[in-house]
Amino acid sequence: MSTETTPGAPATCPLNFDHYDHALQDDPYPTYARLRNEAPLYHNEEHDFWVISRHSDVREAFRVDDVYSNKMGVTLDKSAWNPNAHIVMSFLGMDPPQQTRLRKLVSRGFTPKRVAEMEPRIAKISQEYLDRALALGPEFDWIKDFAGKFPMDVISEMLGVPAEDRDEVRRLADLLVLREDGLRDVPQAGMDASMELFGYFSKLLATRKATPQDDLVTALMLAEDEGDRMSDGELTAFLFLMVVAGNETTTKLLGNAVASISRHPEQRAAVFADPELVGPWIEETLRFEASSQLLARQTIADVTIGDVTCPAGSQILFNIGAANHDTDVFTDAEEFNLHRDKGELAKHIAFGGGRHFCLGANLARLEATIALRQLIEQCSSIEPKYDEAQRFYSANVRGYASLPVTVTPR
Numbered sequence: 001m002s003t004e005t006t007p008g009a010p011a012t013c014p015l016n017f018d019h020y021d022h023a024l025q026d027d028p029y030p031t032y033a034r035l036r037n038e039a040p041l042y043h044n045e046e047h048d049f050w051v052i053s054r055h056s057d058v059r060e061a062f063r064v065d066d067v068y069s070n071k072m073g074v075t076l077d078k079s080a081w082n083p084n085a086h087i088v089m090s091f092l093g094m095d096p097p098q099q100t101r102l103r104k105l106v107s108r109g110f111t112p113k114r115v116a117e118m119e120p121r122i123a124k125i126s127q128e129y130l131d132r133a134l135a136l137g138p139e140f141d142w143i144k145d146f147a148g149k150f151p152m153d154v155i156s157e158m159l160g161v162p163a164e165d166r167d168e169v170r171r172l173a174d175l176l177v178l179r180e181d182g183l184r185d186v187p188q189a190g191m192d193a194s195m196e197l198f199g200y201f202s203k204l205l206a207t208r209k210a211t212p213q214d215d216l217v218t219a220l221m222l223a224e225d226e227g228d229r230m231s232d233g234e235l236t237a238f239l240f241l242m243v244v245a246g247n248e249t250t251t252k253l254l255g256n257a258v259a260s261i262s263r264h265p266e267q268r269a270a271v272f273a274d275p276e277l278v279g280p281w282i283e284e285t286l287r288f289e290a291s292s293q294l295l296a297r298q299t300i301a302d303v304t305i306g307d308v309t310c311p312a313g314s315q316i317l318f319n320i321g322a323a324n325h326d327t328d329v330f331t332d333a334e335e336f337n338l339h340r341d342k343g344e345l346a347k348h349i350a351f352g353g354g355r356h357f358c359l360g361a362n363l364a365r366l367e368a369t370i371a372l373r374q375l376i377e378q379c380s381s382i383e384p385k386y387d388e389a390q391r392f393y394s395a396n397v398r399g400y401a402s403l404p405v406t407v408t409p410r
């Protein structure tokens with residue numbers, strides 16, 4: 001049993017957790033602490049969903065077979081929760097053996113080597129956006145002028161989206177993730193953008209079939225496992241998944257990195273003096289403010305924690321954000337600490353675990369390393385204007401929509 005205290009949230013108030021609530025999203029951590037402490041298997045009776053929050057429970061849940069299913073998708077947004085989730089989310093919306101088959105095929109094209117070879121092109125894209133941002137003067141918006149643009153262009157570059165289409169693809173990708181307060185579903189603008197993006201990727205596929213190129217779309221088209229290949233529908237769904245999974249998560253990581261470290265000027269000074277600390281900076285950001293906070297599953301067997309049982313057939317959330325702040329695993333878990341013990345840091349689960357472990361983890365780490373190293377090379381410090389920052393409100397993803405900063409160029 002955890003022995004932690006509950007900062008900021010008196011245990012006498014009824015415990016109410018609803019991740020669609022913008023007030024919760026402003027600072028979810030006191031509520032997360034209460035979940036771990038008071039209700040490690042929490043039931044929201046009004047909306048009938050369950051939540052697990054302790055590190056040991058979430059880590060284990062990612063790994064067990066035959067208890068949790070991805071078939072209904074990984075968010076509780078009304079229209080997204082359905083047995084056809086795989087049509088838009090590819091193997092993220094599947095269980096084995098279907099997931100195993102597709103992930104294996106994709107892994108033939110989306111290889112660590114292909115990601116590593118992207119390094120010079122990622123550096124070029126990042127440098128171009130950073131130059132443009134710095135040309136605005138010492139004050140610019142770290143999200144709108146940099147972090148919100150660069151990750152989607154990296155995906156486009158990797159896939160082989162022509163340069164002239166990238167602004168439009170980024171505009172559509174951004175519309176997918178917009179949420180309004182209280183709305184428990186994807187807004188119409190997001191639905192329309194999904195359709196357009198799907199149409200775009202179908203056309204891109206047809207173009208590559210006619211004229212193969214040295215890009216990921218072509219590699220995936222040709223990927224083969226004992227005579228098995230991906231159908232056109234499977235290919236398009238995977239391209240769409242790349243955007244859903246790899247765009248805003250990386251944007252949020254870059255925003256959270258700057259916002260979190262700047263609250264500790266001595267830690268910021270240390271990393272700006274020593275780029276070797278960029279690695280721990282990224283990992284501690286992933287722990288402290290995981291981009292992807294909550295992932296949904298459907299239970300296919302009863303789940304019991306303590307004396308509480310969640311029945312098979314329920315909606316359940318894996319609370320990564322809470323697990324990464326579990327005081328049973330992380331020393332001073334509510335504090336951002338660049339110098340955290342490496343063994344401890346390696347226990348964060350920001351990229352999930354088990355059979356759905358993030359396929360793009362090494363790409364995300366590479367992008368963040370390149371971008372933050374370039375920032376350090378060109379600037380001796382960065383200072384966010386927290387009072388002007390705007391949180392990005394989302395039921396699953398944590399980060400900023402706008403983060404005005406002032407930099408000190410070297």
Ligand code: HEM
Binds near residue numbers: 091247253
């Ligand atoms: C900081 C950045 C990122 C974070 C925090 C993140 C986090 C995650 C998490 C937690 C999962 C597991 C989902 C689940 O179990 O339901 C996941 C899966 C996935 N991620 Fe990432 N991700 C990031 C970046 C990327 C990038 C850049 C890509 C590729 C362009 C990517 C591609 C994927 C894919 C394809 C899956 C599905 C894997 C499967 O279902 O087998 N991610 N990611």
